Amino acid sequence: MTRVGVVGWGVYIPRYRIRTEEVARLWGDDPQRIADVYLVNEKSVEALDEDAVTIAVEAARIALRRAGVSRERVGAVYVGTESKPYAVKPIASILIDALGLRNDILAVDMEFACKAGGDGLAAIAGLVEAGRVEYGIAVGVDTSQGEPGEHLDYSASSGGAALVVGRDGVAAELEAMYAYASDTPDFWRRDGSPYPMHGEGFTGEPAYFRHIIEAVRGLVSKYGYKPADFTYAVFHQPNGRFPLRVASALGIPMDRVKPGIVVTHIGNTYNASALIGFARVLEMAKPGDRILLVTYGSGAGSDAFVFRVTDVITERQRAPAPAVEHMLRNKVYVDYAQYLKMRKMIKLLE
């Protein structure tokens, strides 16, 4: 019996970019030092009329097209984000009507900092395995918040990734998963606060590294993998350095991590960060490859997934749907003033 897995994927990255040096110019930082520290050259910026909802819709439309799954067969839609335009009012229900899905399906918004998108994948995989739904769509999306002039201003960016999960037509089978979480307050955003607070270095060892390493070690020891088993390893990417360092700590060679690193080009899309990297790797994977996908959410937790690429991958890679590379390549640069306007950070009387 075939395993549950990823049937199709879709990534949407807004077309606009701001360069690290432009942000540094405004705030009096040394652009070279910033780029060296974060390994982020530029980041994506949503247009004035885009938000987490519109980005989720675009990513999900692409994922459905690539999967070739008719919308009537989708039984669940899960959206993980920390950029809901509404404090109270779901995105998932908007997706039902924008995608023309059935109304008698599970529609859920989830929040676990940057990990909720991946949690949707886990939840839907369970629903499919239990035979409760045929297909589900998991979306990780954010128009990430960062206070102007603060560390996050160099990385917080916008994008979304959607995965169609099911049992029929699987391009990447879900072989194993393992989760790890604890109360570790490394980063948060209070209700009503426009920007998150974070603990700078505290987001590293006790938070990102501990949880990811524990999740991967747990996975490896439970299922008997070796680092060499993974053709690709994709980690959550708050900056360009963290995924490289965590891979090194786990004994995973750099050449297996780098293909899935997109933060250098688009910044940290929070809930979409690891998933966009995963999608990019799926677009270059070959049948038989094994992919390690590890999400991370502050506060704090990490989910580790292992996928085994099937023969279907070639067909999906050729499907008439925009590729991640296409999204990465098509860009228009904006200056800091345009950036503030697009991100709705200029205070208006409304």
Place this chain on the structure above:
Amino acid sequence: MIERRRLSSWASDAGSPAERKIIFSRQGAVVRHESVPMYWRNIPQYYRLVAKRCRQCGAVYFPPALRCRCGSAELEDYDELPHEGRLVEYTVLYQVGTDFLKQKPLIVGLVELNGGVRAVGQIVDAQPDRLAPGTRVELVFRRVAVDGRHGLIMYGYKFRPVQP
């Protein structure tokens, strides 16, 4: 200390003389905000171009019509129109209404969707000097109007040039 700085209250400066002046000048008899039921009932059209198609002759109506030109009243939902098409003509609109003041100029395009049905939509992510009749466009899902800081965010279709 992790919390390095305190966030100032975002509501504290509401009611400054400048703000009061602008709010006053915006108070008019003009009904400014969309009706929520109006938005809600048009969601199939706004989100995914649901049209009507005549069961007798196949003619397609967008916006949806109740009766076909052929005389038939048997129209079914055509869910949904193609998402790709070509620009027939466009203009850059500088004089805009209240909801669009911060988005101007708007590019407004007449688009012929694959299959021949036309729609007028905003063209986004575009530079006007790179547009021309025949430019390939695709449908996108965007914010259309936002009812202030506390009201509803209303979405709908727009178009953007297809990037090679």
Place this chain on the structure above:
Amino acid sequence: MTGVYVVGAALRPAGRHYGENIDDMAAEVLGKALADAGVDIEALFVASSTTELVNRQQILGAYILESLGIDKIPAFRVECGDGSGGAAVTAAYYALASGEYGCVAVVGVDKPNDVLSNQQVDVYAAVMDTYFERYFGFTPLSHAALMAKMYLKRHGYKYEDLAAWAVLMHERGAENPYAYFRRRVKLEDVLSSEYTSEPLRLYDVAPLVDGAAAAVLCRDRRDGPRIMSVAVATNAVPFNMRSEYDTLYSLREAAARAYKAAGISPRDVAAAEVHDSLSIFGVLAVEGLGLAERGGALAALKRGGLRVNMSGGLKARGNALGATGVYQLVEVAWQLVGREFKRADGRYGVVHSMGGVDRTSAVIVVGL
């Protein structure tokens, strides 16, 4: 055959009348028209586009009559957006022709300057399809610009050819004591003005003005120019699905009917007032009325001698929205008899009043 005659009329200079309430402004001009006619009326037809949106006033006719102390008669409101005036005249004509009334008055009024400029755009956008055009930010201007672009391309004109319309209108407006703009402009002024919706510039857009106009119409009372015929036609095709964008369909239909009923042809027209809320609409109206061939209006404009909009049109007199069509009727009637305007060189005049972007057109033929 019964005849309907324009026996009295009055106009309020178009402008920014901040000091007056809408009912009083309409009542003042109606009172003057009644004095001009010297008759009592049995019914009032009110043409107004924006009384709810701008003034939060309904049953405007009752409040106008209250100001004048005219009791008991019925008052009807006719709303066809910026084409309300022509439609109200048509309704009044039918009420007289039916034999129900002997004398009625039509008063047109709107006060767009009671709201801010961006709100004027909101208000005017209500003539668009509210769900599928206005919602998305489209206005009469955006769609006129699309039509202008297609018209100019199809008929081989440059924008400079279209810019001549505004120059001519300002020239005419300078001679009209009721016009909002009473100054001439140069072609360079038009060409250097800002884009409002390219290719259209500031001078292609008629200013929204506060205005009021009234006419007293009587049946079988040969005491003024005669309304020979009226016709209103609606275009039931949404803008996006129209087969042609270089013509005004509703006008062509209404003009054909009105000419036929009046027994005249476009060659007989000596005075014409057309709805140039946007310059391109004026050009298309000239063609729709048969005063120039299809695609030939701008060539005719260049040749000179185009006897259209001696008032200066909406461009120079101003776009008083619902009041516009009543202004136009009075202007054509006065041009035929040489009152306030230079006397027209002929016996027939025609009014084109349009609502929305070719949604509805009224054509009124007036004769001596």
